[in-house]
Amino acid sequence: MSRVYLYALLSGPPACDTGRGVCAERLRIVATGGLVALVGDVVDAPAPSALTLRAQDAVLRRLATELDAVLPVRFGTLVSDDVALAEALARRQPQLARALGRVAGCEQMTLRVWGDVATVETPTATAGGGPGTRYLAGRRHAHERARRVPELEPLRTRLADLVREERVERHDRPPLLATVQHLVRRGAGARYVDVVNAARDSLRPWRVSVTGPWLPYAFAEEAA
C-alpha cells in the first residue's frame, strides 16, 4: 500500500513539471489549508544514503529555481494519506506559513568554526541570592552562551549587510567549536564566501570553513 512521502512546503504551485522523486515516483502537489506541499506516493520512505540524500536535495533545488520559497521537510517524513497530511499541516499552519515567509528569496550558508581548544567563558558572578538564584543564573548563562560565537566577532560587521537571520549551535568539542547557519539573499552566496575568505587572518587562531548555498534547511526547524 502506498503512502505519502513529504518533500517540502512551497510558496505556491510550480509552473514547471514537478518531475519525479527519489523513488522515481511521479511528484504531485497537495494544496491544503493555505499551504502547498510537494509529495510523492511511495511504499516505503527511501533509505538514507549518499545517493538518496543527494537525490532529494536535487529535487528541491530544481523546484527552488522556479519558486520564491521552498521549505524542506526532514528526510524520511511519511504520512498515511493526504488526509493525514492535511491534519498534520493544519496543526501548525501559522508557524509553517511564517517559516515560508522567512525563507522567501533566501538561501543558507553554513559556517563552521574550528580551533584546538574550546573557548572558555567565565560566568559573571551573581551578587547575592541563594542557591536557587545562582542555579537559574547559571542556566541563563549556559542558554546565552549556546547562542554566542565570540570567535566570529571580527567577521560579524563585515557580514552584517548580507545576513538576514542566524542560527548558532555551539559544540565546543575541538576541533569543532560551533556551527553557524546564515540566511542570505539568493545569489549572495558568492559574495558571502569572498567576505569570509577576506576575514580569515583576522579570525586567528580560529579557523572557519564555509559551505553553501544550501536550501534553508536550518531555518525550517522552528516551524515544528
Next chain:
Amino acid sequence: MTAPTRAGARELLETTDDSLLDLVDNLLNRGVVISGEVMLGLAGVDLVYVRLQAILCSADRVEQRHAR
C-alpha cells in the same frame, strides 16, 4: 523505511567530503518535522545520527535522541 545498507551507512559515516557531511546534517537533522510521522527511528539510521552528532552537532541533541 527501507533499512539503510551497511555500505550506504559506511559511505555516510566515513566520508571526508564536507559537502556530503553538510548534506547529511541538513537532510537528517534539520528541516520541518511533522511530529509523530517521521519514520527515522528505525534500523541503522540512529547509528548514522549518533556518529553525525559527534561530528557535526551538539551534545544535547545526542542526549535527546538517546532519551527517545
